[in-house]
Amino acid sequence: MNDHQKHVLVAEDDAFLLEMIRKVLSKHGVRVSTAINGQEAIDVIDNDPPDLLLLDLIMPNVDGFAVLQYRKNKNMKFPVFVCTNLSDKKTIIRCEEFDVAEYLIKSDMDDDQIWTSVGKYLR
Amino acid sequence: MGKKPPLSGSHATTLALKKLATEKEVVRRKLVVTAKKLRRKATQLAATAREKERVRRKLVVTAKKLKISHETLEKKVFERTKDLEQMKAKDEAILASIGDGLVATDKDGRILMTNKAFERLLGWKESEVRGKFLSGVIPMVDSDGKIILQPRHSLKDISATVNGASGSTLFYKKKDETSFPVAMTVAPIFIGKELMGAVNVFRDITKEKEIDKARSEFMAIASHQLRTPLTAIRWALSSLKRENLPDNLKKLVHTAHETSTQMAVTIRRMLMISYLEESATEPEMVEMNLKAVLEKVVRLHDAHRLRNGLEIEVRCPQDLVAETDEQLLIEILDNLLSNAYKYTPKGGKVKLTAALQGMMIRIDVADTGYGIPKEEQRKIPKKFFRASNIASPAASGTGIGLYMVYNIVRLIGGTISFVSQENKGTTFTLLFPS
Structure with a gap:
């Protein structure tokens, strides 16, 4: 494994989308960890901090905001790309307060465009 | 010496009588x-x-x-x-x-009179507030409870605040320190040409705000619920497009992918209209290089342009700087350019020209397309308007784009107009403060 291989954590409760994102990132040589809810994401963050987190907001039990709060409390600096289908002002402002690097609307992008956004940050 | 001889008695009497007669006379x-x-x-x-x-x-x-x-x-x-x-x-x-609260003040902002609704809405009796400064008694606050106007401000200042606060909600603080959202009208009172004071009519818009909130929440949830399955469809089709499929299937997948993309754009635009209509969107002014913004928008539609066999020309001074909301400007240009490509037949040309015009930036988006029939031009910017001469099946559209453009242009303090001639083309001219 490449020493400089970037590590991206993808937190997404839709198995199909999660797999699509995993595939496209892996194809470009990224090491991908996956989580299907906020708690799983927090576990990965604790054990194997990522270089970037791709985060869905609405997830069962522990949601994306709880993950953002956890990152803030721990004063962690890895960039977060929120990847959601919510686009109301309240949600966007809340994300800005958590210092989110990018706010992506899932339905406005393809898996390839996800890589275009993430790749720019990792390079 | 000789002596007078003495008178005789009768003579003397006669004389006396004569004298008497004379005196009598x-x-x-x-x-x-x-x-x-x-x-x-x-x-x-x-x-x-x-x-x-x-x-x-x-x-x-x-x-x-x-x-x-x-x-x-x-x-x-x-x-x-x-x-x-x-x-x-x-x-x-x-x-x-009157169900609305009413307060009249003198020209310095001291309360002259109030009505019953004022007392009911704010908890203050007229006798308690008469002669006091309105803004001192009833502070105007924002949604965080921060005082917008300090005490001793005249109604003229309040009027300026009210008129300047387009979009954001103003709150009045009651006697018991709680607050409620208000909609108000402030009008000056003139006697002859002299400003005597002002009258302020306000009403509690808590209910309207609740309805707005419920509407926003509904829109947020509805759009999320629409977008979630759409994302899966789009991504699956995008994945299929990369597969080595037979030509007939490839065409089908391509069309389905395009349509799903269009649906995503429609949802985005409908949401934006909803936000604009409830004034939840306020422009974020930033300085930007206009040429870079134009080129970005052109790049976004390059695939569309090449597919339709169109030519694009961008004319903009290298160092032209604009201070406006970049996202809103992109949304405007994105719509105008997308329309120009959509409604211009193969081999046509689209020209994007930007220049400084006084204190304003002028951007023209000109195409050599179908144009808008004269009798239909007055319908712009009606929601869901589509010109009747658009026969091309490729030029599918919902007709909400232009409606949204006109709304966004207002938001950035600009104006938009167009000239169009059927089968010659259309030019949209956008003017906004630089």
């Missing part, structure tokens, strides 16, 4: 003169008495007239006072019946 004449004088005087006195009597009679008549006038006047004053009292009672009843 003198006295008689004097009496005649006096009598004449007295007669003259009496005549004069009689004339004066007559004149006095005439004057007295006149005075009596005048006094009578005055008495009548006084009585009439008193009656009129009484009636007028009664009318005024009735009018005042009517005005007070009207003011009291």
